[in-house]
Amino acid sequence: xxxxxxxxxxxxxxxxxxxxxxxxxxxxxxxxxxxxxxxxxxxxxxxxxxxxxxxxxxxxxxxxxxxxxxxxxxxxxxxxxxxxxxxxxxxxxxxxxxxxxxxxxxxxxxxxxxxxxxxxxxxxxxxxxxxxxxxxxxxxxxxxxxxxxxxxxxxxxxxxxxxxxxxxxxxxxxxxxxxxxxxxxxxxxxxxxxxxxxxxxxxxxxxxxxxxxxxxxxxxxxxxxxxxxxxxxxxxxxxxxxxxxxxxxxxxxxxxxxxxxxxxxxxxxxxxxxxxxxxxxxxxxxxxxxxxxxxxxxxxxxxxxxxx
Numbered sequence: 684x685x686x687x688x689x690x691x692x693x694x695x696x697x698x699x700x701x702x703x704x705x706x707x708x709x710x711x712x713x714x715x716x717x718x719x720x721x722x723x724x725x726x727x728x729x730x731x732x733x734x735x736x737x738x739x740x741x742x743x744x745x746x747x748x749x750x751x752x753x754x755x756x757x758x759x760x761x762x763x764x765x766x767x768x769x770x771x772x773x774x775x776x777x778x779x780x781x782x783x784x785x786x787x788x789x790x791x792x793x794x795x796x797x798x799x800x801x802x803x804x805x806x807x808x809x810x811x812x813x814x815x816x817x818x819x820x821x822x823x824x825x826x827x828x829x830x831x832x833x834x835x836x837x838x839x840x841x842x843x844x845x846x847x848x849x850x851x852x853x854x855x856x857x858x859x860x861x862x863x864x865x866x867x868x869x870x871x872x873x874x875x876x877x878x879x880x881x882x883x884x885x886x887x888x889x890x891x892x893x894x895x896x897x898x899x900x901x902x903x904x905x906x907x908x909x910x911x912x913x914x915x916x917x918x919x920x921x922x923x924x925x926x927x928x929x930x931x932x933x934x935x936x937x938x939x940x941x942x943x944x945x946x947x948x949x950x951x952x953x954x955x956x957x958x959x960x961x962x963x964x965x966x967x968x969x970x971x972x973x974x975x976x977x978x979x980x981x982x983x984x985x986x987x988x989x990x991x
Contacts, residue, residue: 685944686902686948686949687950688940688941689724689752689950690722690723690954690969690973691722691724691952692726692953692954692955692962693726693728693905693953693955693957694728694729694957695714696711696729697957699958699959699960699961699962700714700960700962703960704960704963704981705717715743715746716746716747718963719747719748723752724752724815724951726753726754726756726953727753727756730756730757730758730804731756731758731820732758732770733758734772735804735805737803740807740808743808751813752813752815753805753814754815754816754817755805755818756817756818757819757820758797760787760797761789761798761801762822763789763824763825764822765786766786767787768781768787772797775793775797779793791837794837794838794841798841798842802845816845816846816847816848816875816903817842817846817847817848818850818877818903819838819847820852821849821850821852821853823887825853826855827855827856828855832864832868833868835849835872846874846898847875848874848876848877848903849874849877850903852890853887854885854886854890854891855887857891862893869895869898870898873897873898875900875901875902875903876895876896876898877904878895878902878903878904878939879904879905879907880904880905880906880908880909880932880935880936880939881907881909881914882907882908882913882914882915883909886915888914889911889914896943900949902944902951903950903953904950904951905955906928906936906952906954906962906965908924908926908961913925921958924955924956924957925957925958925959926958926961927956927958927965928956928961928965930968933965933968936952940973941973952966954969963981
């Protein structure tokens with residue numbers, strides 16, 4: 684029996700959403716609940732930049748319906764991106780070490796402390812059954828020529844028993860003989876490999892359309908659009924990930940999704956083609972194409988809110 688396909692977007696607060704998808708004039712505090720009327724899940728993107736406060740997370744659980752779930756993106760320091768001291772929780776800044784350029788050095792002690800902080804922050808999600816997984820979106824600089832997969836094991840251990848999905852941004856991890864090693868490592872860790880839809884190209888930071896199930900419980904897909912030049916050279920999120928998916932492209936993704944869903948009970952499909960309302964529009968259309976109810980009409984809801 685095929686697993687459940689849960690569709691959402693890679694944020695609910697993207698600037699493009701605010702301008703072109705949410706009803707005009709909607710207060711920021713009402714956007715998540717409005718989003719949750721139309722989707723069953725969302726990626727928490729702000730946690731990549733700063734660990735949220737538990738009371739903020741608790742509010743999210745109160746304003747979303749039962750069954751709505753979150754995939755929480757791990758802080759950029761944990762995903763091996765550059766991070767500055769001011770992005771860390773205040774209590775961890777004093778003892779953190781930095782480079783001469785002000786970049787925080789990730790030590791085993793700091794990694795463990797950051798993992799404990801995120802677990803504390805999302806405790807309301809855990810307690811209410813709203814946490815789906817932690818998403819580890821690695822930097823393209825994390826590659827097989829200079830790194831070892833085993834470097835990720837302590838972080839995954841810190842987060843157990845919660846599910847972890849790992850997105851590589853360096854194609855070397857899935858090329859030739861390395862691919863088998865990568866999938867074997869993730870399987871041993873019971874961490875989900877994140878499959879992507881990305882622009883065409885063979886640049887090291889562009890992942891190919893490789894699908895793999897490495898967890899008994901979870902599979903994960905993320906849609907980044909297909910604009911190669913923007914992905915490689917864009918300076919903003921809309922420039923890098925902006926894309927309007929056609930039905931034919933969404934059908935390609937649906938074929939892949941159905942295949943993955945045959946192997947796990949839970950498949951997450953998250954749209955990250957962030958330009959204007961591209962992500963929620965594509966996600967709703969994708970739900971229609973796989974036979975799911977896309978939710979209340981956006982236009983009708985906007986008219987009701989505006990008194991039309």
